[in-house]
Amino acid sequence: xxxxxxxxxxxxxxxxxxxxxxxxxxxxxxxxxxxxxxxxxxxxxxxxxxxxxxxxxxxxxxxxxxxxxxxxxxxxxxxxxxxxxxxxxxxxxxxxxxxxxxxxxxxxxxxxxxxxxxxxxxxxxxxxxxxxxxxxxxxxxxxxxxxxxxxxxxxxxxxxxxxxxxxxx
Numbered sequence: 001x002x003x004x005x006x007x008x009x010x011x012x013x014x015x016x017x018x019x020x021x022x023x024x025x026x027x028x029x030x031x032x033x034x035x036x037x038x039x040x041x042x043x044x045x046x047x048x049x050x051x052x053x054x055x056x057x058x059x060x061x062x063x064x065x066x067x068x069x070x071x072x073x074x075x076x077x078x079x080x081x082x083x084x085x086x087x088x089x090x091x092x093x094x095x096x097x098x099x100x101x102x103x104x105x106x107x108x109x110x111x112x113x114x115x116x117x118x119x120x121x122x123x124x125x126x127x128x129x130x131x132x133x134x135x136x137x138x139x140x141x142x143x144x145x146x147x148x149x150x151x152x153x154x155x156x157x158x159x160x161x162x163x164x165x166x167x168x169x
Contacts, residue, residue, distance in 0.1 A: 028071070
């Protein structure tokens with residue numbers, strides 16, 4: 001809701017009769033478009049093919065129920081975007097390794113997902129747990145201390161969201 005607060009303020013300043021409801025719905029659709037962009041990135045990360053990723057995004061965009069829920073709901077678009085973003089960040093860690101850059105990207109998207117909604121917070125925690133489990137499952141020779149690597153993923157992935165938002169649900 002913080003992302004649409006300026007739209008509500010604008011509505012109040014311009015004395016819109018709907019109180020900003022239409023602008024909030026449009027913002028929700030825009031967040032849904034961001035979610036579709038992250039859907040492309042998820043498909044691209046999984047398939048390594050821009051064509052397949054584009055077709056996958058097109059299929060997701062053609063689901064008519066998506067626009068119905070985005071135009072009526074107030075936070076469904078940002079929830080979709082945050083969930084897709086944290087999934088993409090987790091896939092980057094799994095596909096390209098848990099480098100510092102990828103882990104900080106995971107931490108950023110986890111923090112955003114934590115502040116968005118309880119459902120995306122749970123998705124983010126599941127993604128971080130999955131990446132940590134994959135780090136723990138790596139052979140010892142490839143990683144050194146696998147417990148330390150899994151703990152590093154867990155701490156870096158969860159701590160920023162917990163510090164920013166806590167457990168508020």
